[in-house]
Amino acid sequence: MSAITAPTVRGIGGGGWGQMRAKLNSARLHLFVPLTLYLLFTLVPFYWMVVFAFRPTTSHNPYPWPITLANFKVVWNVLGFGTFFENSVIVGVGVLIGLNVICAMAGYALARFKFAGRGALILILLCTQFVPGVMLLIPLFVIFRHLGLIDNLFALIIADIVFQLPLTSLLMSGFIRNVPVELEEAAMVDGCSRVRAFLSVTLPLLRPAFVAIGSFAFIGSWNNFLFALMFMSSQNHFTLPVGLDYTIGEFSVNFGALAAGGLIAAVPVVIIFAFVQKYLVQGLTFGAVKG
Amino acid sequence: MGVTQTMLEAEQRVPLGAGVGEPAKRRRKHKGWVPYAMLSPLVILIAAFVAYPVGSVVYYSFQNYNIVEPFLNGFAGWSNYSTMLHHDPLFWSSLLFTGKWVVTEVVLQLIFGMILALIMNEAFRWRGFTRAAVFAPWAVSGVLTTTIWLLLYDPQAGIVNYLSNIGLAPRGFAILADTHTVFWGAVLAELWRGVPFFAIIILADLQSIPRELIEAANCDGANAWTRFRWVVLPHLRDAVILSTLLRCVWEFNNVDLLFTLTNGGPGTETTTLPLYVARQAIDNHNFGYGAALTMAGFAILFVFSMIYLKLSKFGASTGYRS
Incomplete structure (x- = not known):
C-alpha cells in the first residue's frame, strides 16, 4: 500500500x-x-x-x-470485435485527451481567479448532473445530424466529453487549488509568464490528477452504450458495447463468442480500475457519484 | 471531506477538498477576459450540448416530429401530452415500474454497500486486493453486466442449470422470460454492479472519521452497535443523503442494463420511463412524443429531488461536524 x-x-x-x-x-x-x-x-x-x-x-x-482460443478468433475476425475495439480505443483516447485539456483550463480559471458569475457557473455545473444523456438522446441526435456528424466517431467523443466535463472540471479545480499558488508566483517573480509558470510549475504537479481524471474519462466513454447505439449507424463505427448488444441480439446466441467479446470489453477497464480504485476511496468521491 | 458539503458549499469547498475547508487561496482579483477565455470551451460545450437540447426538448414536445414520417411534422399543440396522459397505459405502467425499480435498487444497494464499506474499513490481510476485487463491477458497463448475467441465467448453459440439478429450480427455467422472476433477476444483476458505488462513497467517508471520536466512544463503554448508531451513522449522514439522491437519479436514468437484459420485457413488464423514451427515439423515431415523455421525466426528477432534499433536511448536520 x-x-x-x-x-x-x-x-x-x-x-x-x-x-x-x-x-x-x-x-x-x-x-x-x-x-x-x-x-x-x-x-x-x-x-x-x-x-x-x-x-x-x-x-x-x-x-x-x-x-x-477459437471463440476469440471468431469474435475478433468474424464478428468484427477487432474494429469495435479499435473504435472504442479511438473514442476513449479522444475523450481522455480532450477532457483533460478542457477541464484543466476550466479548473485553473475556477481555482485561481475571482470573476463575476463564478458561483452561478459552479451551481450550473452541479445541476447538469440531473440532466443525463438518455433524456437528451433525441435533441442530440438532431444536433449531430445538422452538424453532419451522425455515424462519425467524433460525435461520440464530443458527447462523452460534454457529459463528463462538469464534474471533472470541479475536481480539477480542487486539485489545482491544492497546488500552492506561491509556487507559480515565485516562478513569475523569476520572469516566467503566467502561462509558462502554469506549464512548468503547476502542470507537472498535477500528474496524479490527470491520471485519475483520464482513467475515469476513459472508463466512462468505454462503457457508453446509448450514444453509440443512437449516433453510429454503420457496423464499422460500432464501439464494443454496441457490438456486444449486437451479439446478444443474434437469432441464436453463441455463448462462447458472447463471453469472449465480453472479456475483450472487460479486461481493459478492469485493469485500469484496479490501478486507480485507490483514488476513488481516497477522495475522488464526487467523481464516483457519477457512477 | 468528500461528497458531503460539496453541493451546498461548492463555492468554498470544491470537491476533493483535500485542502480541508481552507478558504479559496488568495484567488486573484478580476483579471478581465482571462478567466472567461479559459472557461469558454467548457461554457460553449455545455450551452450547445446540454442547455440548448434541454430547451429544444420543450419545443419538440409540442410538435409532431417523426424523422421517418416527415410529411406529418408540424405544430401539435398539447396533443402529445394529452395522448401521454389519457391514451397511453404504457406511460403509467412504466412510471409505476420505474418507482418500484429505483426504490428496490437504491435501498438494497445502500444496505449492502454500507455493510461492505464497514467490512472493508477493517484492517485485514489482502485488503488492497480484496477491495479492488469487490469494487471491480463498478467499472463494468450495463451491456457487459447483461452479457455476464445472460451467461449465468441461461436455462441450458447457465449456472441456473446447476441449481436445477440439485433440485433448487425447475429444469429449463428461464428467469428472464417469466413475469414472476424477471424483476428479481434484473435487480440482482444491477445490484452486482451497483453495490460498489455506495461501498466506495461510504468507505471514503468512514476513513474521514477522527479516531478520537471512536476512542472516546469506547471509553464511554460503547459497543459495536451503539458506536455505529451514535458515532458513525451521524458522521455519514450527509454523504449518505446526497449519494442516495444522486443514485436515485442515476438508477432512474440509466437504461443500459434493462435495455439489453430484458428489453423492457417480457411484454412491457420491465419498461421504465427512460427506457420507453429511448425506445421511442431509437426504434420508432417518434421524437415529438418522446420529447413529451422526456418532459414528464424531467418534471418527476425535479419534484422528487426537491421533496427529498426538503424531507431529509440535507445539510442540517448533527453533532460535531462543523
Whole structure:
C-alpha cells in the first residue's frame, strides 16, 4: 500500500482494536463470512464468463478445459470485435485527451481567479448532473445530424466529453487549488509568464490528477452504450458495447463468442480500475457519484 | 471531506477538498477576459450540448416530429401530452415500474454497500486486493453486466442449470422470460454492479472519521452497535443523503442494463420511463412524443429531488461536524 491509501488501522475498527484483538476469533468470523460470500457474488460471474470464453462451444465443463482460443478468433475476425475495439480505443483516447485539456483550463480559471458569475457557473455545473444523456438522446441526435456528424466517431467523443466535463472540471479545480499558488508566483517573480509558470510549475504537479481524471474519462466513454447505439449507424463505427448488444441480439446466441467479446470489453477497464480504485476511496468521491 | 458539503458549499469547498475547508487561496482579483477565455470551451460545450437540447426538448414536445414520417411534422399543440396522459397505459405502467425499480435498487444497494464499506474499513490481510476485487463491477458497463448475467441465467448453459440439478429450480427455467422472476433477476444483476458505488462513497467517508471520536466512544463503554448508531451513522449522514439522491437519479436514468437484459420485457413488464423514451427515439423515431415523455421525466426528477432534499433536511448536520 502506498502512502495514498489510508493507514491500515483506522476508522471504526481502529479504536476498538485492543478489545478486538482479545476476542480476535469471533470478530474475524463476523468479518470473513460476509466478505467471502460477497467475494463469491462478485467473482463467480466473472469466472463464469472466463469459462465460457476459453472452453470449446461444445463443452459443458464448469472450468475452462480443454482450453481454446477459437471463440476469440471468431469474435475478433468474424464478428468484427477487432474494429469495435479499435473504435472504442479511438473514442476513449479522444475523450481522455480532450477532457483533460478542457477541464484543466476550466479548473485553473475556477481555482485561481475571482470573476463575476463564478458561483452561478459552479451551481450550473452541479445541476447538469440531473440532466443525463438518455433524456437528451433525441435533441442530440438532431444536433449531430445538422452538424453532419451522425455515424462519425467524433460525435461520440464530443458527447462523452460534454457529459463528463462538469464534474471533472470541479475536481480539477480542487486539485489545482491544492497546488500552492506561491509556487507559480515565485516562478513569475523569476520572469516566467503566467502561462509558462502554469506549464512548468503547476502542470507537472498535477500528474496524479490527470491520471485519475483520464482513467475515469476513459472508463466512462468505454462503457457508453446509448450514444453509440443512437449516433453510429454503420457496423464499422460500432464501439464494443454496441457490438456486444449486437451479439446478444443474434437469432441464436453463441455463448462462447458472447463471453469472449465480453472479456475483450472487460479486461481493459478492469485493469485500469484496479490501478486507480485507490483514488476513488481516497477522495475522488464526487467523481464516483457519477457512477 | 468528500461528497458531503460539496453541493451546498461548492463555492468554498470544491470537491476533493483535500485542502480541508481552507478558504479559496488568495484567488486573484478580476483579471478581465482571462478567466472567461479559459472557461469558454467548457461554457460553449455545455450551452450547445446540454442547455440548448434541454430547451429544444420543450419545443419538440409540442410538435409532431417523426424523422421517418416527415410529411406529418408540424405544430401539435398539447396533443402529445394529452395522448401521454389519457391514451397511453404504457406511460403509467412504466412510471409505476420505474418507482418500484429505483426504490428496490437504491435501498438494497445502500444496505449492502454500507455493510461492505464497514467490512472493508477493517484492517485485514489482502485488503488492497480484496477491495479492488469487490469494487471491480463498478467499472463494468450495463451491456457487459447483461452479457455476464445472460451467461449465468441461461436455462441450458447457465449456472441456473446447476441449481436445477440439485433440485433448487425447475429444469429449463428461464428467469428472464417469466413475469414472476424477471424483476428479481434484473435487480440482482444491477445490484452486482451497483453495490460498489455506495461501498466506495461510504468507505471514503468512514476513513474521514477522527479516531478520537471512536476512542472516546469506547471509553464511554460503547459497543459495536451503539458506536455505529451514535458515532458513525451521524458522521455519514450527509454523504449518505446526497449519494442516495444522486443514485436515485442515476438508477432512474440509466437504461443500459434493462435495455439489453430484458428489453423492457417480457411484454412491457420491465419498461421504465427512460427506457420507453429511448425506445421511442431509437426504434420508432417518434421524437415529438418522446420529447413529451422526456418532459414528464424531467418534471418527476425535479419534484422528487426537491421533496427529498426538503424531507431529509440535507445539510442540517448533527453533532460535531462543523
